[in-house]
Amino acid sequence: MSLDTIKKPIDQELTKFEQHFKQSMRSSVPLLDKITYYIVRRKGKQVRPMFVFLAAKICGEIGEPTYVAASLIELLHTATLVHDDVVDDSMERRGFFSVNALWKNKIAVLVGDFLLSQGLLLAVRNQQFRVLEIVSNAVKAMSEGELLQIEKARRLDIKEEIYYEIIRQKTASLISSACEAGAASTTTDNDAIERMRIFGEKIGLAFQIKDDLFDFGTDDVGKPLGIDIKEKKMTLPLIYALNQTDASTRRHIIGLVRRHSENPEKVKEVIDFVRQSGGIQYTEQVMLKFRQEAFEILDGFPGSESRTALRELVIFVTERKK
Numbered sequence: 001m002s003l004d005t006i007k008k009p010i011d012q013e014l015t016k017f018e019q020h021f022k023q024s025m026r027s028s029v030p031l032l033d034k035i036t037y038y039i040v041r042r043k044g045k046q047v048r049p050m051f052v053f054l055a056a057k058i059c060g061e062i063g064e065p066t067y068v069a070a071s072l073i074e075l076l077h078t079a080t081l082v083h084d085d086v087v088d089d090s091m092e093r094r095g096f097f098s099v100n101a102l103w104k105n106k107i108a109v110l111v112g113d114f115l116l117s118q119g120l121l122l123a124v125r126n127q128q129f130r131v132l133e134i135v136s137n138a139v140k141a142m143s144e145g146e147l148l149q150i151e152k153a154r155r156l157d158i159k160e161e162i163y164y165e166i167i168r169q170k171t172a173s174l175i176s177s178a179c180e181a182g183a184a185s186t187t188t189d190n191d192a193i194e195r196m197r198i199f200g201e202k203i204g205l206a207f208q209i210k211d212d213l214f215d216f217g218t219d220d221v222g223k224p225l226g227i228d229i230k231e232k233k234m235t236l237p238l239i240y241a242l243n244q245t246d247a248s249t250r251r252h253i254i255g256l257v258r259r260h261s262e263n264p265e266k267v268k269e270v271i272d273f274v275r276q277s278g279g280i281q282y283t284e285q286v287m288l289k290f291r292q293e294a295f296e297i298l299d300g301f302p303g304s305e306s307r308t309a310l311r312e313l314v315i316f317v318t319e320r321k322k
Contacts, residue, residue, distance in 0.1 A: 001312045001315070001316065003045055003316060005312075006050070006309050006312045006313050006316060007050065007309075008305075008309065009054070009057065009305045009306045009309045010050065010053040010054060010057060010062075010306070010309070013053050013057075013062055013066070013067075014046065014049065014050070014053065016067065017049055017053070017067055017070050017071070020067045020070070020071050021040070021049075021070075021071050021074055021075075022040055024071045024075060024118055024119070024122055025039070025040060025075070025115070025118065027114070031107075032111065032114060035099060035103060035107070035111050036111070036115075038099070038102075039078060039082075039099065039111075042096045046074075047313070047317060048070075048073050048074060048077055048174065048175065048178045049070040049073065049074055049178075050313055051175060051178040051179050051182065051200065051203075051310075051313070052066065052069050052070040052073055052178045052179070052181060052182035052185075053066060053070060053182060054182070054306050054309055054310040054313065055178070055179040055180075055182030055183050055196050055199075055200075055310065056069070056182035056183065056185050056186045057186070057304075057306040058183075058196075058301050058302075058304060058306050058307050058310065059182070059183040059186045059187040059189070059192050059193075059196065059301075060186025060187045061186055062185075062186060063185075063186070064126070065126070065128055065131070065185040065186070066182065066185040066186060068122055068123060068126045068128045068131065068185070069128065069131045069181040069182060069184070069185040070182070071119070071122055072119040072120075072122055072123050072128075072131060072132070072135050072181070073135065073174070073177065073178045073181060075115050075116065075118055075119035075122070076115075076116060076119050076135055076138065076139060076174070077174060078115050079112040079113070079115035079116040079119070080112070080142060080174075082098075082099050082100075082108050082109075082111055082112040082115065083108075083109065083112040085098040085099065085100050085101075085108065086100045086105050086108050086109055086112075087146075088231075099111055116139070119135065120132065120136075123135070128185075130184045131181045131184055131185060134177050134180050134181045134184060135177055135181060137173070137177065138173045138174050138176070138177035141168075141169040141170075141173035142169060142170055142173055142174065144169050145165075145166050145167070145168070145169025145170035145171075145173070146169075146170055148162075148165065148166050148169065149166045149170065149233065152166070152234065153231075153232045153233060153234070156232065156234060156254050156257060156258055158234040158239060159239070160236070160239055160240070160243075163234065163235065163236055163239055164205065167204075167205060167208040167209070168201065168204070168205060170208070171204050171205075171207060171208040171211075172200070172201045172202075172203075172204025172205045172207075172208065173201075173204065174204065175200045175201070175203055175204035175207060176197050176198075176200035176201040176204055177197075177200070178200060179196040179197060179199055179200030179203075180193055180194075180196055180197035180200060182196065183196035183197075192301075195297055195300060195301075198297060199294050199297040199298055202290045202291070202293050202294035202297070203290075203291070203294050203314055203317070203318075205290045206287045206288075206290040206291045206294070206314075206317075206318050207317050207318065209236060209283060209286060209287040209290070210287055210317070210318050210320070212228065212235035212236055212237065212283065213237065213280065213283055213284065213287070215227055215228040215229070215235065215237075216237050216271055216274055216275060216279070216280055217271065217275075226264075226267035226268070226270070226271055229257055229261055229267050229270050229271070230261045230262060230267060231261075232257055232258070232261055234257075236279075236282075236283045236286065237274045237279035237280055237282070237283045238253075238257075238270070238274050238279060240277070240278070240279045240282045240283065241253075241273060241274045241277035241278070241279035242254070244277050244278065244279075245273075245277060249273075253270055253273055256269060256270050257270060287318060288318075291314060291318050294314060295311065295314070298310060298311060298314075
């Protein structure tokens with residue numbers, strides 16, 4: 001099912017949200033206004049606001065608090081992307097020049113800070129303190145997850161449980177907070193809000209695992225393979241493959257990642273090793289397990305057009321080709 005079809009139950013809300021979001025990024029500083037206008041023009045698929053609105057509609061009636069929640073989530077997400085591009089020294093984002101490529105790192109960091117502060121102010125001005133707490137927890141988790149990954153990358157000894165903890169904090173926390181904030185904007189039922197949080201976390205885990213599979217060439221995603229290996233990131237396909245092999249091969253592969261991650265031939269050797277060790281198949285099974293667990297939570301909510309759309313959105317993000 002296409003994204004346009006999935007959006008149908010919340011079409012009007014998303015249209016109104018676009019104006020809400022643009023307004024939340026306005027600034028009286030001309031340079032800042034120019035940069036935020038550039039960011040808005042190259043926005044992505046709006047997957048996270050879709051999670052907010054669909055979760056909200058499943059749990060109650062959409063009102064102003066939902067628009068605040070969606071804007072806050074999107075401001076946070078945009079701020080983290082701008083900061084990530086600085087950290088990764090990335091010159092491109094979604095086929096466009098990144099903010100740091102056009103305006104340098106110092107300005108990009110300040111823009112990210114501005115977007116985050118705008119989100120926090122938006123929540124405070126509208127007295128959406130529950131949503132503010134939800135999103136603040138996500139910011140904390142994302143920072144901790146990134147630092148945990150950096151720490152573990154130095155030693156290249158990540159166990160499967162640590163990998164899940166890293167992606168739970170780094171990626172799943174944002175999708176989880178989108179679903180939780182959406183629910184909290186339309187209901188006071190703590191049980192329903194908590195179920196939506198766990199649902200979002202399961203989807204976030206599946207989403208990141210799908211992303212990690214792209215690095216090993218399971219689909220043609222239009223980008224070079226082995227990016228994670230070059231950055232010495234230990235992802236599930238590689239962790240599993242290393243756990244299945246003998247000590248000598250394990251030392252050899254870890255040595256390639258540690259010392260030869262810039263050599264395309266050595267990176268290819270690591271990719272081939274993972275493919276031949278069943279790492280791809282195992283990782284796909286884990287992704288589908290998380291997705292199925294999320295579906296079981298979702299099925300506990302009353303049937304509706306929005307629930308069906310949310311299920312289709314989950315399938316879309318876990319079966320995407322890029």
